[in-house]
Amino acid sequence: MSENLDVLNRYLFEDLHVRGEIVQLKQSFADIIGSHNYPEPVTQLLGELLAATSLLTATLKFEGEISVQLQGDGPVSFAVINGNHQQQMRGVAQVNGPIAGKDLKALMGNKANMVITIMPKQGERYQGIVALQGDTLSESLEHYFETSEQLTTKIWLDVDVAKLRAAGMLLQVLPDSQDKQQQHQDFDHISQLTATVKSEELHTLDAEQVLYRLYHQEKVRVFEPQPVVFKCSCSEDKCLAAITNLSKQEIEDHIEEYMTIDMTCDYCQKTYHFDRQKLQPILNPQTQH
Ligand SMILES: [Zn+2]
CATH class of the missing domain: 3.55.30.10 (Hsp33 domain)
Structure with missing residues (x-):
């Protein structure tokens, strides 16, 4: 074989x-x-x-x-x-x-x-x-x-x-x-x-x-x-980019309720977790270096 x-x-x-x-x-x-x-x-x-x-x-x-x-x-x-x-x-x-x-x-x-x-x-x-x-x-x-x-x-x-x-x-x-x-x-x-x-x-x-x-x-x-x-081409950065399409309020509400925003890739089913810490670049862009 x-x-x-x-x-x-x-x-x-x-x-x-x-x-x-x-x-x-x-x-x-x-x-x-x-x-x-x-x-x-x-x-x-x-x-x-x-x-x-x-x-x-x-x-x-x-x-x-x-x-x-x-x-x-x-x-x-x-x-x-x-x-x-x-x-x-x-x-x-x-x-x-x-x-x-x-x-x-x-x-x-x-x-x-x-x-x-x-x-x-x-x-x-x-x-x-x-x-x-x-x-x-x-x-x-x-x-x-x-x-x-x-x-x-x-x-x-x-x-x-x-x-x-x-x-x-x-x-x-x-x-x-x-x-x-x-x-x-x-x-x-x-x-x-x-x-x-x-x-x-x-x-x-x-x-x-x-x-x-x-x-x-x-x-x-x-x-x-x-x-x-x-090979899947998904990444944390791409997911984060997708999250930026949500309003700040939507993100805050979701975090408030669930602690994290979870995104699962349709292709490979990998789940990316974004807690408040990881979402800082979107929530408080001014604090970024
Ligand atoms: Zn994937």
Whole structure:
């Protein structure tokens, strides 16, 4: 059994106009689920979203962050995964009502969108919104790539909820290719090979073994693997900044009643406590040095 999980591998077909990615996740997925007690279909959805966001993050050509958010009028009002170019991921879902089914519509409702936000460290942020298409997240993502990037893309997502494992593969035509017909043929050929991947293989074999099984007749160049980790970006300073949005009176009243203001991060569920002492910079800014 493979121990090389929580790794993203990018690869390229030397003689074809296609590139690919494979991601296999366990600990990062478990950390995101944490003690949230999500219903099983929501855990499944977050696993798919995590694998998808990791794959998308690896398509970035620059340093920055990406967030893939689903919003809808169903029992799950939103589910989001944020990732950055270092493959540091976090995510959360909001469940508002009883869940009657497993598919995307049953979870997100009939009016649901996928919002993809790309935030480069330098440069402008970009947001793409597509209506959720079909029954699966991968179909919606393929549609997103087709419309926003004009790049033929295929995505496979696979989650084992019982073992908390999530995996995904992505194939994409190379944008610089001239011969469109050849590009299509190459892409179809590699897609057919990739579609034969078994869930069991994705979750238990090393990426190298999976790629060998699928593409042993092709010349594949595999790049340096990238570890994927759960990392929350919350901090005491960010919470304090949020508290400054309250009025001085609201803060005083709350402290009077509860002794502290407690803020719990939606993503990692860490609670930050602010007692009167810690709130001095807000309550008495003039005493600050
Ligand atoms: Zn946090």
